[in-house]
Amino acid sequence: MMKKFGEVILLLLLLLLFFVPHAEGTRYSLPGKPALTRCRSPEKETFTCWWEPGSDGGLPTTYALYYRKENSETVYECPDYHTAGKNSCFFNKNDTSIWVNYNITVVASNALGSTFSDPVDIDVVYIVKPNPPEKVAVTVMEDKGWPFLRVSWEPPHKADTRSGWITLIYELRVKLDGENEWEMHLAGQQKMFNIFSLRSGGRYLVQVRCKPDHGFWSEWSSASHIKVPDYFHRERSVWILITVFFAFIFLIVSWCIHINSHSLKHCILPPVPGPKIRGFDKQLLKNGKSEDIFSALVVSDFPPTSSSNYEDLLVEYLEVYIPEEQELILEESKDLHDGCLKPKGSTFDSDSGRGSCDSHTLLMDKCGEAKDDEQQTDQDGSQTGSEAQRQQAAWEQEALTYAHEDMISPDMSSGRVKTWPSVFSPLPQYSLSPLSQPSSLETAKQHCLSDSLFPPASLSSYLTQPGQSTKEALRSSYSDFCSSNKQPHLLHPQPDARHHLQAHSDVNISSIGHKEAPAGLQLPTVQSTEYVEVHTVNEDDMVLLHPVPSGHSHGKGCLQMHQGEDYSKVNGVDKNNVLLLQRDVIEEQVDMCPCENQDMNGATESCCTSAQKSIPCIHTTLPVQEEKAVNGYVDTATMFPLPIH
Amino acid sequence: MHTMAVIQRSVWALLLWPSLLTVSMPLDCKEEQGSLSGCTSISQEKLLDRVIHHAELIYRVSEESCSLFEEMFLPLPLRLQISQAGYTCITKALPLPSSKSEIQQISDKWLLHSVLMLVQSWIQPLVYLQTTMDRYDHAPDMLLNKTKWVSDKLISLEQGVVVLIKKMLDEGTLATTYSEQGLYQSDVQPEMLESVMRDYTLLSCFKKDAHKMETFLKLLKCRQTDKYNCP
Numbered sequence: 001m002m003k004k005f006g007e008v009i010l011l012l013l014l015l016l017l018f019f020v021p022h023a024e025g026t027r028y029s030l031p032g033k034p035a036l037t038r039c040r041s042p043e044k045e046t047f048t049c050w051w052e053p054g055s056d057g058g059l060p061t062t063y064a065l066y067y068r069k070e071n072s073e074t075v076y077e078c079p080d081y082h083t084a085g086k087n088s089c090f091f092n093k094n095d096t097s098i099w100v101n102y103n104i105t106v107v108a109s110n111a112l113g114s115t116f117s118d119p120v121d122i123d124v125v126y127i128v129k130p131n132p133p134e135k136v137a138v139t140v141m142e143d144k145g146w147p148f149l150r151v152s153w154e155p156p157h158k159a160d161t162r163s164g165w166i167t168l169i170y171e172l173r174v175k176l177d178g179e180n181e182w183e184m185h186l187a188g189q190q191k192m193f194n195i196f197s198l199r200s201g202g203r204y205l206v207q208v209r210c211k212p213d214h215g216f217w218s219e220w221s222s223a224s225h226i227k228v229p230d231y232f233h234r235e236r237s238v239w240i241l242i243t244v245f246f247a248f249i250f251l252i253v254s255w256c257i258h259i260n261s262h263s264l265k266h267c268i269l270p271p272v273p274g275p276k277i278r279g280f281d282k283q284l285l286k287n288g289k290s291e292d293i294f295s296a297l298v299v300s301d302f303p304p305t306s307s308s309n310y311e312d313l314l315v316e317y318l319e320v321y322i323p324e325e326q327e328l329i330l331e332e333s334k335d336l337h338d339g340c341l342k343p344k345g346s347t348f349d350s351d352s353g354r355g356s357c358d359s360h361t362l363l364m365d366k367c368g369e370a371k372d373d374e375q376q377t378d379q380d381g382s383q384t385g386s387e388a389q390r391q392q393a394a395w396e397q398e399a400l401t402y403a404h405e406d407m408i409s410p411d412m413s414s415g416r417v418k419t420w421p422s423v424f425s426p427l428p429q430y431s432l433s434p435l436s437q438p439s440s441l442e443t444a445k446q447h448c449l450s451d452s453l454f455p456p457a458s459l460s461s462y463l464t465q466p467g468q469s470t471k472e473a474l475r476s477s478y479s480d481f482c483s484s485n486k487q488p489h490l491l492h493p494q495p496d497a498r499h500h501l502q503a504h505s506d507v508n509i510s511s512i513g514h515k516e517a518p519a520g521l522q523l524p525t526v527q528s529t530e531y532v533e534v535h536t537v538n539e540d541d542m543v544l545l546h547p548v549p550s551g552h553s554h555g556k557g558c559l560q561m562h563q564g565e566d567y568s569k570v571n572g573v574d575k576n577n578v579l580l581l582q583r584d585v586i587e588e589q590v591d592m593c594p595c596e597n598q599d600m601n602g603a604t605e606s607c608c609t610s611a612q613k614s615i616p617c618i619h620t621t622l623p624v625q626e627e628k629a630v631n632g633y634v635d636t637a638t639m640f641p642l643p644i645h
Numbered sequence: 646m647h648t649m650a651v652i653q654r655s656v657w658a659l660l661l662w663p664s665l666l667t668v669s670m671p672l673d674c675k676e677e678q679g680s681l682s683g684c685t686s687i688s689q690e691k692l693l694d695r696v697i698h699h700a701e702l703i704y705r706v707s708e709e710s711c712s713l714f715e716e717m718f719l720p721l722p723l724r725l726q727i728s729q730a731g732y733t734c735i736t737k738a739l740p741l742p743s744s745k746s747e748i749q750q751i752s753d754k755w756l757l758h759s760v761l762m763l764v765q766s767w768i769q770p771l772v773y774l775q776t777t778m779d780r781y782d783h784a785p786d787m788l789l790n791k792t793k794w795v796s797d798k799l800i801s802l803e804q805g806v807v808v809l810i811k812k813m814l815d816e817g818t819l820a821t822t823y824s825e826q827g828l829y830q831s832d833v834q835p836e837m838l839e840s841v842m843r844d845y846t847l848l849s850c851f852k853k854d855a856h857k858m859e860t861f862l863k864l865l866k867c868r869q870t871d872k873y874n875c876p
Contacts, residue, residue, distance in 0.1 A: 004649065011652060070686045071811075093797075098695055099805040101686055121685055125695070163794065164702050 029057035031108035034117045040129045043158040044098065044166055044212070047091050047124055048084040051106045051117065059110040065089040070101040098124050128215035130168060131156035133191075133208045138226040141194075147228055149174070149195040153208045153221070168210040171217070177203035177225070201230045689812050693869065696805045697862045703798050704855040710791040711848045717785065718841045727842055734850035736766050741857070745876070753865060757810050760861045763854050764803045771796035774847055777840060795851075802858075 032054020041047035053063060065078035078089035089104075102124075106117040133153040141150050155161045155168055167189065173182040174195055187193045187208075198204070204227075207220040257264060715724070741759050742748045751759070774792055778784050810816055867875040 007649060008652070097801070097804055099687070099692060099808040103685070123687060163706050 028059050028110075028112060029055075030113040031055065031057045031059070031061040031110045031115050033115045034063060034106045034108045036104060036106055036117055036120045039104070039120070039122050039127050040216075041096070041124050041127050042129065042131055042156070043160060044124060044128050045093050045160075046096050047122070047127060048088055049078075049091075049104055049120075049122070050084070050088045053087060053108060054115065056108075057110055057112060059112060061108050061110040063087065064107045064109070066105050066107065068103040069097070070103070096124055126214050128166065128212045130159045130166070130210050130212060130215070130218045132218045132221040133170060133210050134221070136206065136208050136221045136224050138204075138206045138224045140226060140228060143196075146196075147198055147200075149198065149204065149206070149226060149228075150192065151195065151206050151208065151224075152192040154191065155210065156218070159210075159212075166212050168212055170208055170210045172206060172208045173220070174204055174206050177205060198228045200228060203227045689809075690869070692805070692809050692812060693862070693866050696802065696809055697859070697866060699798065699802045699805060700855065700859040700862050703795055703802060704852070704859050706791050706795050706798075707848070707852045707855045710788055710795065711845075711852045713785070713788045713791070714845055714848055717783075717788065718781075719845055723838075723842070727845060730842075732843070732846040734846075734853070735770060736763060736850070736854055739763070739766065748861075748864065749876070753868060754814055756861050756865050757806065757813065760858050761803070761806045761810065763858050764799060764806055767851055767854060768796070768799055768803065770847060771799060771851065774844060777844055780840075792848075 034051050034053045036049055036051045039047055039049035049065065051063065051065070053061065065081075066075050067078070068075050076095075079092065079095055080090040081088065083090040102122040103119050104122060105119045108115045108117070134156055135152075135154040137152050139150050140147050142148075151172055153170070159166045159168060161168055169189055170187040170191070170193075171184065172187060172193055173184050175182045176199065183195075185193060185195065195206075203225065205223040205225055207223050209218045209220050211217045719727075739759075739762055741763070742751050742755075748756075771792070775789075775796060778789060778792060864875060
């Protein structure tokens with residue numbers, strides 16, 4: 001009984017001891033609970049587990065690892081405790097299965113007892129941590145002069161990547177020797193990698209690691225050192241070249257700017273034009289004599305005293321003179337002192353505009369034809385008004401320009417049209433005059449100023465002489481000078497104008513001469529001066545002119561009967577560039593009467609329509625043609641042998 | 646005495662109660678966790694994937710070894726001779742589905758069993774192949790390594806298929822060997838040419854069967870994921 005009681009007491013004491021493990025520190029105790037720290041498989045074919053022992057309780061403790069396979073109750077013990085080192089268990093190939101989980105427990109036991117660790121479930125596929133890559137080789141290679149590093153490696157020899165049992169991805173890192181920051185590069189499944197952007201002369205360290213698709217990164221391989229050769233000096237030399245080049249360019253540019261500083265200044269900062277008043281002398285102002293200054297500003301002919309009508313600048317109508325005899329011409333030649341034709345109240349100043357082309361009675365696109373027609377009409381000996389003279393001058397110019405052109409065509413007319421405004425504006429023409437021969441200009445001046453001294457014949461003879469350009473210049477300068485003349489009294493009255501006109505016609509025609517042979521033109525014996533208005537251009541490209549009775553020169557002009565032919569229409573142009581005039585028999589002249597009293601400027605158009613009904617006599621143009629065929633152009637000189645004084 | 650024994654056992658039981666507790670407690674199953682607390686069991690899908698991957702690798706390596714063997718040992722005229730001789734594969738006798746229509750009609754269970762049959766029937770011949778190839782004088786190491794590898798992996802595959810069958814079909818462990826083991830062990834030292842030709846036939850037959858295994862398993866997987874779209 002006592003024995004049993006003693007055993008019971010002993011057991012109870014033991015129980016107490018077990019349940020009060022921490023009662024005394026120096027006392028022996030059960031071993032502490034071990035813990036499995038990690039299990040790793042390097043190639044998915046074997047694996048190893050490590051554990052951490054707990055306190056040993058003062059007594060020698062042994063450890064054992066037990067495992068169970070999934071869904072099996074059989075408990076196995078670790079087959080190999082030594083291969084992997086202390087506190088480890090190594091499972092070889094035969095014991096490793098990827099199909100099942102492992103349930104592993106570590107037991108620590110000493111004299112007093114055993115302590116079990118927490119069990120752990122292991123799936124071999126998910127604990128793979130490969131060995132670091134092997135044979136890491138780093139070399140310096142060159143790519144077009146710029147070096148780069150080529151890193152190559154091998155997978156760990158245990159990992160079976162060849163068959164595909166494990167698929168590894170790689171990562172490498174680079175840093176300069178001495179720095180702290182690594183540059184990471186992911187290389188995927190390839191076993192080679194290039195690193196660019198190197199510092200010349202730098203010393204680099206390279207490391208590689210790998211990881212399976214499910215698993216852990218391996219440790220970094222041992223660092224490989226590499227030194228990049230120096231290429232810095234070449235880089236620098238390029239920069240030096242660039243710098244020198246740009247400095248050179250800069251020097252050149254600054255030198256150029258310095259040379260052209262003045263003109264550049266004008267270009268960039270154009271001088272502000274100061275106020276300029278013609279005739280105003282700054283020096284006088286500075287001197288302080290105000291009377292002198294302002295007297296210079298007074299322009300004698302401003303404001304225009306004569307009744308200037310801007311509309312007079314427009315060519316409303318033409319004075320068409322149809323001369324009858326030479327004597328008449330001779331008589332009238334004495335009135336040449338007036339020079340140019342009297343304008344119809346218009347004044348000439350250098351600022352006169354280009355009104356002629358704005359006239360509503362003129363059709364711009366047929367201007368060329370119109371001019372030619374007008375010219376032919378003039379060749380008949382018609383008298384033109386002041387504007388007409390100018391106009392004719394312009395026409396002559398136009399005709400000349402026309403002469404230069406090969407064929408009449410509607411397109412040409414546009415060209416002629418374009419020159420018309422310029423022709424009519426005296427200023428540009430005036431500016432042309434200095435370019436012309438000074439002798440001709442002088443002659444023109446003289447002629448213009450002292451008209452009585454120079455008979456038209458001489459003028460014409462003079463003018464018919466030389467080359468075309470001279471004539472042209474002369475003509476232009478003549479007309480310009482005349483037009484720019486501010487003295488209206490210099491202008492011829494109408495009869496004189498005839499001569500001038502004729503002269504002009506002569507000039508014109510002879511100047512055209514290289515292309516058109518002058519042709520004689522029979523002039524109808526019509527006595528009085530008439531005004532012709534260009535009414536319209538019909539569809540046959542005929543300019544229809546209407547004789548307009550002149551209000552101030554011939555009171556009875558309207559009653560005149562044109563018994564002869566009227567060469568106021570151009571029939572056409574033949575192949576020799578000859579204008580074919582149409583000789584019309586004008587029967588109805590009386591109708592003009594009511595027109596003459598009306599305003600010349602505007603309304604003549606409406607009432608002169610009847611004049612259109614002149615009978616075209618085409619057959620009558622034949623003699624004209626014949627004459628023309630002989631010479632090529634209508635030569636009034638032959639028609640009007642002007643007396644030479 | 647009896648009470649003392651009882652008390653002792655009870656004391657031991659009390660001492661061991663922590664372990665009982667831990668064993669009885671199921672742990673959470675977490676995917677992709679390499680840490681110590683993993684799943685208690687591998688899921689069926691994962692298992693099937695691994696088995697398929699296994700079969701793929703086996704097929705690939707067997708293909709490589711077959712072509713290697715062909716290059717090394719068989720000149721062209723011999724190849725023609727073999728095809729004319731008409732060696733039969735050892736697995737011809739197995740009740741396997743052969744045509745596509747048959748495969749479509751077969752059940753999952755039977756697919757798995759077919760695979761298992763194939764695997765089990767090839768384990769022994771491959772082991773035998775290893776021994777014969779070692780006898781060759783100038784067999785390259787690579788070829789030998791490959792064939793060794795294949796034979797090892799095949800054994801592993803068998804284990805996997807067994808586990809898979811257990812998981813999918815809830816069947817118990819099956820007998821590991823179907824094959825007729827005696828077939829290839831009787832030969833005493835056949836003639837070199839004969840040996841070569843037989844080995845080549847073996848390798849090519851195994852290559853075909855490995856492809857068959859892989860196909861069955863992939864079909865099984867397809868049926869698992871999408872039953873109606875599978876061939």
